[in-house]
Amino acid sequence: MIELDDRLRVLRRSAREWGEELRELGEGLDRDPGNTGDLAGATGVRYISRMMIPPEFQGAALRQSGYTFHGNTALERVVAVEELGRGDAGAFLAAPGPSLSGGIVALLGDEVQQRWFFEHFAAEPVWTFFGLTEPDHGSDASAMRTTLAPAADGDGAVLTGEKRYVGSAARARLGTVFARTGPGPLGISAAMVETGAAGFHAEPLPTIGLRGAQICAVRFDEVPVPEDRVLGRHLPASSRGMHAATRMFNQFRPGVAALALGIAQAAYDYLDHHRADLVRGSDEALASLADQLVSTRQLVWRAAVCVDKDPSQGSLASAAKARSTGLAEQLTLQALELLGPGARFSHPLPEKLARDARGVEFMEGTTHMQRLNVAQGLINGRIA
Ligand SMILES: Cc1cc2nc3c(=O)[nH]c(=O)nc-3n(C[C@H](O)[C@H](O)[C@H](O)COP(=O)(O)OP(=O)(O)OC[C@H]3O[C@@H](n4cnc5c(N)ncnc54)[C@H](O)[C@@H]3O)c2cc1C
Secondary structure: OOOOOHHHHHHHHHHHHHHHHHHHHHHHHHHOOOOOOOHHHOHHHHHHOOOOOOHHHOOOOEEEOOEEEOOOOHHHHHHHHHHHHHHHHHHHHHOOEOHHHHHHHHHHOOHHHHHHHHHHHOOOOOEEEEEOOEOOEOOOHHHOOOEEEEOOOOOOEEEEEEEEEEEOHHHOOEEEEEEEOOOOOOOEEEEEEEOOOOOEEEEEOOOOOOHHHOEEEEEEEEEEEOHHHEOOOOOOHHHOHHHHHHHHHHHHHHHHHHHHHHHHHHHHHHHHHOHHHOOOOHHHHHHHHHHHHHHHHHHHHHHHHHHHHOOOOOHHHHHHHHHHHHHHHHHHHHHHHHOOOOHHHHOHHHHHHHHHHHHHHHOOOOHHHHHHHHHHHHHOOOOO
């Protein structure tokens, strides 16, 4: 059983308050995902927007009750993200910050590249995007077709292709893109791209769940990429591309699990608050759901501790993501049943939570893909 220390208990309490602010903002973002104007003032957004910035680039640290928070361990992130997602997962995903791109730049950028990227966040909130998924290659990202090829005039490279379901791309200033530089698994690289570059196009897609994420279709029409924006050039080919993406996803995935757990907890809170309105015989169901929340939280914390020790070990993170997404879907749908006929019309919050839970299922790999990871972990003896 993992117990949080005093520092993380302080963070959990603070994040619960920040989440309440996000709840209000989330309703507006669900109506209009382009409406991010009010986010900048929210304290939780200050935390989120620094989360993937290495401490040496963060400037003044966020402090609460004498403790400093950099969001640079998976355990710290899952504790905060659950509470922020309990407030509103869509608003969490709508927040500015380096997000997944920060993780990739921290892993693959040399010192000059890291400085260039992370200095964007020093003065004001800046949105980023992370371009990996393609229209026909979602779960099988390594089948990507987007290319990063030497420019005809010999000056840098050009990016050509399409990405799909890319969060915040239409409001981002910069981001990272994975593209093919050659055949095979080693022929994939990541590059930093500014959205103001010629040939960059991003269009929001119509969505039902997690609308705050504003996922987009992105097109690159021969976008020029200066040579010094290609990441990982100082590393062996085996450490770049999909190898780095896998390592980064392992570190980030417990956070996605925590986001799902936050949605599940929010649905439970709602049921608990409306006990008097529930259909007959609900008490037993609520007791079982409360137990499942506690055990799933332990799994998410364990997964975070595991990737903090060794970021190459992602099997437990996959198990945590599959389990917490399953619980979020089950609990939000069950909430609508327990609230009785017509609940989708008369209870807007659980109705939204059910839509958002389905969205998390697709983020960072579906449950099928997580199960494949877990199976490989078992076969290779990485988990017992
Ligand atoms: C809210 C949200 C935010 C996102 N943000 C980003 C982002 O910022 N950047 C980005 O690049 N992408 C992003 N994505 C995309 C996400 O990573 C993909 O949706 C995900 O990888 C699945 O790909 P797909 O949607 O093409 O589904 P597909 O891969 O087409 O899968 C469809 C179905 O087939 C199943 N399936 C596929 N392959 C297998 C297999 N081998 N075995 C068993 N079942 C299989 C899947 O489980 C799923 O049920 C986001 C998605 C969402 C919903």
